[in-house]
Amino acid sequence: MPMPLSPLRLSFGIKANPNQKMKDYCQRSPQGRKMTAPRARIIGSSLFVRAMVMMLMIFSGFVLVAESAIGVNWGTLSFHKLKPSTVVDLLKDNNIQKVKLFEADPLVLRALMGSGIQVMVGIPNEMLATLSSSPAAADFWVRQNVSTYIGKGGADIRYIAVGNEPFLTSYAGQFQSYVVPALVNLQQSLARANLAGYIKLVVPCNADAYESNVPSQGAFRPELSQIMTQLLSFLNSNGSPFVVNIYPFLSLYGNSDFPQDYAFFEGTTHPVIDGSNTYYNAFDGNFDTLVAALSKIGYGQMPIVIGEVGWPTDGAVGANLTAARVFNQGLINHVLSNNGTPLRPAVPPMDIYLFSLLDEGAKSTLPGNFERHWGIFSFDGQAKYALNLGLGNKKLKNARNVQYLPSRWCVADSSGDLSNVANHMKVACNVADCTTLNYGGSCNSIGAKGNVSYAFNSYYQLLMQNEESCKFDGLGMVTFLDPSVGDCRFLVGVTDTSSSFRPYQRWLISWILILWQVWAFRI
Numbered sequence: 022m023p024m025p026l027s028p029l030r031l032s033f034g035i036k037a038n039p040n041q042k043m044k045d046y047c048q049r050s051p052q053g054r055k056m057t058a059p060r061a062r063i064i065g066s067s068l069f070v071r072a073m074v075m076m077l078m079i080f081s082g083f084v085l086v087a088e089s090a091i092g093v094n095w096g097t098l099s100f101h102k103l104k105p106s107t108v109v110d111l112l113k114d115n116n117i118q119k120v121k122l123f124e125a126d127p128l129v130l131r132a133l134m135g136s137g138i139q140v141m142v143g144i145p146n147e148m149l150a151t152l153s154s155s156p157a158a159a160d161f162w163v164r165q166n167v168s169t170y171i172g173k174g175g176a177d178i179r180y181i182a183v184g185n186e187p188f189l190t191s192y193a194g195q196f197q198s199y200v201v202p203a204l205v206n207l208q209q210s211l212a213r214a215n216l217a218g219y220i221k222l223v224v225p226c227n228a229d230a231y232e233s234n235v236p237s238q239g240a241f242r243p244e245l246s247q248i249m250t251q252l253l254s255f256l257n258s259n260g261s262p263f264v265v266n267i268y269p270f271l272s273l274y275g276n277s278d279f280p281q282d283y284a285f286f287e288g289t290t291h292p293v294i295d296g297s298n299t300y301y302n303a304f305d306g307n308f309d310t311l312v313a314a315l316s317k318i319g320y321g322q323m324p325i326v327i328g329e330v331g332w333p334t335d336g337a338v339g340a341n342l343t344a345a346r347v348f349n350q351g352l353i354n355h356v357l358s359n360n361g362t363p364l365r366p367a368v369p370p371m372d373i374y375l376f377s378l379l380d381e382g383a384k385s386t387l388p389g390n391f392e393r394h395w396g397i398f399s400f401d402g403q404a405k406y407a408l409n410l411g412l413g414n415k416k417l418k419n420a421r422n423v424q425y426l427p428s429r430w431c432v433a434d435s436s437g438d439l440s441n442v443a444n445h446m447k448v449a450c451n452v453a454d455c456t457t458l459n460y461g462g463s464c465n466s467i468g469a470k471g472n473v474s475y476a477f478n479s480y481y482q483l484l485m486q487n488e489e490s491c492k493f494d495g496l497g498m499v500t501f502l503d504p505s506v507g508d509c510r511f512l513v514g515v516t517d518t519s520s521s522f523r524p525y526q527r528w529l530i531s532w533i534l535i536l537w538q539v540w541a542f543r544i
């Protein structure tokens with residue numbers, strides 16, 4: 022079921038153009054200031070009311086945050102899955118009230134029931150064809166994947182994401198024509214289920230849906246213009262926002278001319294000058310390119326939700342803990358400041374879903390090794406760095422009650438002859454995650470033997486520490502001493518004792534072991 026991950030986030034809306042040579046730093050537009058927080062003004066109409074509000078905030082632990090809400094994407098393509106209820110507790114402990122899912126995973130939705138957390142549930146692109154051609158299929162989807170979970174004490178599903186970046190350039194239009202008909206069918210299904218007033222349909226788009234050298238000239242890709250007109254008309258008539266995924270990291274990763282400081286929020290020596298507007302960060306530039314594109318076809322006021330935004334911590338040179346913390350904190354502070362952007366002063370995006378909650382070690386590495394390291398938490402729910410989400414906690418809180426496998430690791434046996442180990446390593450890394458070993462990764466400098474140990478251990482943990490899986494023709498051995506070095510962490514797998522995963526895991530292990538034997542025999 023891989024969410025169409027591969028080329029996903031490879032493109033960016035605003036092309037870093039070498040001609041955009043830029044000037045210096047300046048202040049935000051004065052308008053931005055003037056118009057901040059009309060809501061606060063109403064609330065604070067008298068000192069008394071203000072004091073009351075303060076009291077309420079203090080007593081309820083509630084913090085009056087800006088208009089934007091910070092949520093997270095919860096993807097589940099991991100070999101070491103936390104129990105869904107552990108993840109829901111993690112969300113609650115961090116006061117995260119909004120979550121975006123790529124699929125209607127029954128275990129996840131069930132765990133979200135009664136949590137009060139608002140949910141955007143996704144429909145994979147592969148289902149769009151069926152949903153576009155069959156009202157009955159749409160009815161069935163809504164019944165099975167929405168109606169089942171909602172109601173009193175249920176999951177608070179607010180949005181359905183119809184497809185995931187279906188207009189991505191690299192899909193070469195294969196999903197394009199299904200989007201609007203699928204929306205129409207699903208909308209009717211929602212209406213029939215009496216849910217149309219509560220649940221909104223959206224279509225998360227990659228920022229490659231629009232382009233321009235400067236934000237004010239933003240326009241949707243010419244071949245999308247007709248479909249965008251239909252889509253925006255649909256969204257507008259249902260009061261739905263436009264959902265867009267914006268990745269300054271990929272702009273930096275994919276373009277050596279891209280000025281690094283422009284990707285962050287701390288000022289830049291390369292601002293983009295656009296008429297009377299100046300852009301100091303790629304996020305604002307990209308956002309306003311979308312605003313311009315929307316305006317061009319008459320929807321300049323449409324609310325915008327950021328469906329994915331984030332920074333990976335491993336697997337590429339620009340992907341590290343510091344950069345991720347600085348980017349994500351800068352983003353959150355920027356959005357919660359309510360300053361907005363030059364084209365939308367004082368109107369920040371409605372909601373922002375960070376990508377991502379957890380690392381997903383089973384994702385495709387086609388986009389790059391960093392693809393498995395987007396989490397603000399590692400796969401086992403441990404905070405990777407200090408981040409203030411603006412939701413009441415100064416720092417991220419770790420997952421509680423994580424059930425780990427026993428503290429043991431598989432490493433290369435020093436007494437063995439490791440000269441011929443390359444094939445074993447290759448097989449281990451074909452199934453398990455070894456992305457951190459590569460150039461730019463946190464385990465890239467642990468030496469040749471360290472490499473082997475790392476690969477053996479990843480494989481051993483993937484196979485739930487199955488005894489056979491540390492043999493490697495006598496080259497592997499189990500140790501009780503943590504072999505981690507510096508930032509390079511040798512993982513210990515987690516067990517998900519919620520029974521439903523068990524058969525799957527056992528099946529996976531036997532399957533991998535069989536493949537292993539077939540391979541070993543052949544060589």
Ligand SMILES: *[C@@H]1O[C@H](CO)[C@@H](O)[C@H](O)[C@H]1NC(C)=O
Pocket residue numbers: 124125126144145161162165166
């Ligand atoms: C509900 O969603 C799941 C996950 O995307 C999918 O596998 C299933 O086919 C959907 N149900 C229907 C009736 O389409």
Ligand SMILES: *[C@@H]1O[C@H](CO)[C@@H](O)[C@H](O)[C@H]1NC(C)=O
Pocket residue numbers: 281338339340341343344
């Ligand atoms: C972390 O990444 C940033 C850019 O993303 C880079 O400038 C910096 O040098 C990196 N730090 C380390 C220690 O590699």
Ligand SMILES: *[C@@H]1O[C@H](CO)[C@@H](O)[C@H](O)[C@H]1NC(C)=O
Pocket residue numbers: 458459460465467468469470472
């Ligand atoms: C360890 O493996 C990585 C990835 O294959 C490689 O880049 C690195 O050079 C290896 N280290 C040694 C000392 O062989």
